[in-house]
Amino acid sequence: MATTDRRATTLALAHALSAAERGLAVIPLARTKLPALRSPHRDAPASEPFACRGECGRFGHGVHDASTDPDRVRALFAAAPWATGYGIACGLPPHHLIGVDLDTKSAAAQTDSATALRELALRHLFTIPPTVVVLTPSGGRHLWLTGPPDHVVPNSAGRLAPGIDIRGAGGYLVGPGSRTRHGAYTIAPGTSHLRPAPCPPALLRLLLPPPVRRTDGEPAGDGRGLVQFVLAAHEGQRNTRLFWAACRAYENGVGAALLAPLLDAARTTGLTEREARATIASAARMTGRHP
Incomplete structure (x- = not known):
């Protein structure tokens, strides 16, 4: 070396x-x-x-x-x-870290991701509090926020807005002081003394998948709505939706009963059985259950 x-x-x-x-x-x-x-x-x-x-x-x-x-x-x-x-x-106690990854440019919309985040904040009436900011070699920024322990924030790429990726449960952020092929990650000036700030509630609502509801408008309590939630996944959402549904199933005490239906639904969306089992096992681990 x-x-x-x-x-x-x-x-x-x-x-x-x-x-x-x-x-x-x-x-x-x-x-x-x-x-x-x-x-x-x-x-x-x-x-x-x-x-x-x-x-x-x-x-x-x-x-x-x-x-x-x-x-x-x-x-x-x-x-x-x-x-x-x-x-x-990310997502682990005691901080339950959530990373907001702002790329320098969005190829899809040709707009700056920081501008996109400001527009979201204006539209949904929240502000990003002073928090740890990590500068990436490409000119992007990672904002560190903390989430409540009773919510599982999934990873996502471009779901909030083009150029904004979220690092949640099962994901990780490159730490400041790391060196990569493209350069070093550093703490932004003026933020090294800060603690990760709590995620604003209005932003947290945007990061969480929508509640699953039956067609009659009542919340799904028997798991059928969770299976339908997975079946409705498009490419790019399959793992995220499966992970979220499995977390809810284990939290509601129906994880074991829904294992086979969730696997079938995941395979229907295009995931392999191995991928689906790994995602469900990750959800079980995150919620403290066993698959």
Whole structure:
């Protein structure tokens, strides 16, 4: 490994340990911004549904490896000496972090994502409070917000507006101090002393999927509405909708009963059984249940 890589790894570990001290669960990242450790199940047969989220005890489960324990963080980086950055897991206690990722430009609408966020704020009557802001090598910004523990905010890309991506449960943010192929992530001046601010309620409502309702207008309590919610997913929404529906099912105590119907619905939308099982297992883990 080159000297510059060793220095980058040492600095990334130092920043990761500092984040862990503040209650932010971290994992090592490669220069590609992807988790540095490959899945230990990568050679499993494609026909075998693998829903392991770290229960096997080995490293390589992405965000499910994330930890605030300094010994575990050091062990993760020792297993990935090529890491030059770190990721911060979103949606986990105590902060329940939500990341608002503002790209520099939206190719779809040719509009600045910061402008799009301001327009959303004006339309829905909220303001972004002073909070941690991380500057990306491309000129974008990551806004750090916190969510309530009883809400699961899903990941999304461009759903709020073109150029605005959301990092929620099961996602991660590249931590400040990380170095990637395109450059370094840094804390924006004047925000390093801040704590992640609570997400404004009006913005939180936009981030959560709409309530599932029966056709007669009554809330769906028996799970049929959750299955229909998954079936209505378009490409790009399939994992997000399945994850949200599975979370609601486990929270309502019908996760086991809805496992097969949700799997069938997910396969109907185009997900493979392996993908669907992994997503449902992630929802079970996030809600403290077992699939």
